[in-house]
Amino acid sequence: MTYHVTVIGGGPSGLMAAIAAAEQGASVLLLEKGKKLGTKLAISGGGRCNVTNRLPEEEVIKHIPGNGKFLYSPFSVFNNYDIIEFFERLGVGLKEEDHGRMFPVSNKAQDVVQSLLRYLDELSVEIRKQTKVEAIQYGDDFHTIHLTDGSSVHTKSIIIATGGKAVPHTGSTGDGYKWAKTAGHSITTLFPTEVPLLSNDSFIKDKKLQGVSLRDVGVSVLNKKGKTIVTHQMDMLFTHFGISGPAVLRCSQYAVKEFMKGHKPVPIEIDVSPDLSMQQLTDIYQVKKQENPKKTWRNTVKGIVPERMIDYLLEKNEISADQTNAHLSKEAFHAFMHDLKHFRVLVHDSQPMEKAFVTGGGVSIKEVVPNTLQSKQMHHLYFCGEILDIHGYTGGYNITSALVTGHVAGMNAAWEGMS
Incomplete structure (x- = not known):
């Protein structure tokens, strides 16, 4: 079978991308190399999960000093207020704390993760955990993802949502950079931020x-x-x-x-x-x-x-x-x-990158279409989340960027994958 969309990486951005693609009616496969999905969400905000920030758009972008202006386009499609509405629709009540930070009323990050997993299940997204990608072979009609177990996956569109290199115990070990390079992308200098x-x-x-x-x-x-x-x-x-x-x-x-x-x-x-x-x-x-x-x-x-x-x-x-x-x-x-x-x-x-909360640098935003998150170098290829050269302060800004870019990449990858 050839999937319409395959998402690599089960972090905040990848989960959102898989959901947005499936909402469009696409057949979606989500690959995650770890045992669990949403690991970074589960530990964010001290285990309470700061899902977004409800400050006005201008302010949110100001708090993303690493190329935040790139997000004006994705925000015109799906923004921080849409994130709040999205979680409330999934039954996760949110409350506002200081500086506009939004947390689940229950104070449990696990409630946020569970709501996403339930919704993925409802949307019939196929999930394969403990599945590592060896390489990606980009083709004319479809792309082939080679897995470390020797099997392969055929897919129309690929979304790379593998994160950066910060907090490596959650699985962010920089795997996606090499697949971006294979597709002709340049990676800007990586450095630790929020460190x-x-x-x-x-x-x-x-x-x-x-x-x-x-x-x-x-x-x-x-x-x-x-x-x-x-x-x-x-x-x-x-x-x-x-x-x-x-x-x-x-x-x-x-x-x-x-x-x-x-x-x-x-x-x-x-x-x-x-x-x-x-x-x-x-x-x-x-x-x-x-x-x-x-x-x-x-x-x-x-x-x-x-x-x-x-x-x-x-x-x-x-x-x-x-x-x-x-x-x-x-x-x-x-x-x-x-x-x-x-x-x-x-x-x-x-302190080293491993001790940082956020990765600076990543896939150059000059090579990505802002309102679709599509690669300018390779057809049917999308990026979202921390793999992109976008970084913000802590306080719900990086998760906002991850969820917004995930949603926009998922939606567009589905449309292109089904066309």
């Missing part, structure tokens, strides 16, 4: 701030001229190897891109009081200092950052813990204030 950063600074090496988390701080990546490339205001964490946490993950791709240009180390600047200017912050503490001459400086600044960081800043600026405000030198006061607004960590690398 913790490493530092050799002595205070990191000595674990002085390990485990200290800072709330709602401004984290900036600076270029080699000391100019700010990007700033994100969120929480962050000092670790035994460097820095991590939401703000750092968002900034990480900009640091990684600097490393790729040969700029090392990259300065990361932390502003613990981003809503106040340097002048405002200095004025506030100048007044506190003058009003309480007998109070120690340590107790005066207590609460602005966790105590371990205060102790480190006292040590760094050679201020003793029992130093009173009356005896605090002007220089030490200003140096301490400067550290609250411009605390620097020099990062020299990121």
Whole structure:
């Protein structure tokens, strides 16, 4: 038998592509090399599954800094609001949390995965798990997929939804890149994004701030001229190897891109009081200092950052813990204030791709038709999800991109496969 559509990869994008193709009436085969489908969905959002984000389209695309503008076309066919409607139609009630993130009311990622599997079953999609693809032979009338067990599959259209190289234990090991290359596609440089950063600074090496988390701080990546490339205001964490946490993950791709240009180390600047200017912050503490001459400086600044960081800043600026405000030198006061607004960590690398949440780079979007996700290099070939050179921040943006591109690729692959 020759299938109308064969989808390779059972992640969020592949599941959506198989569903969209079957909804058009196509005969669909879904191949997954692992034992389970939707593994990445099941662990996303800390096991609660952040299925999409309900911010306006413009905002969603802004949160996909890696070629997000490419998604304007697919979004005109199927967007984040359609994703919400789709899951509610499947009986998965969704609720909105901070920053527009949408989660199942049950807080169980498994409910999202199960709803997709039930629907695939209703649509009679043939699923083969633990089935590995060896190679793809592209033909004129149909394509042949050679499996590692020696058998082969004939299909009119192929959708490659094999993901990137991040989170490899879910099966994303970069298999699809070689099949894209066979079809004449170029793969842009792959790099880790949404990834913790490493530092050799002595205070990191000595674990002085390990485990200290800072709330709602401004984290900036600076270029080699000391100019700010990007700033994100969120929480962050000092670790035994460097820095991590939401703000750092968002900034990480900009640091990684600097490393790729040969700029090392990259300065990361932390502003613990981003809503106040340097002048405002200095004025506030100048007044506190003058009003309480007998109070120690340590107790005066207590609460602005966790105590371990205060102790480190006292040590760094050679201020003793029992130093009173009356005896605090002007220089030490200003140096301490400067550290609250411009605390620097020099990062020299990121954790490896395996530890990243998202892959940067992939199949060049210049070689893919935006409103159909069809290959410009090979007929009856489609791409969707993280294999494409599209990457966003965490917060439901990458899953949105995966589900939207999956839906559009599935629909178009079906039409072409049945024509």
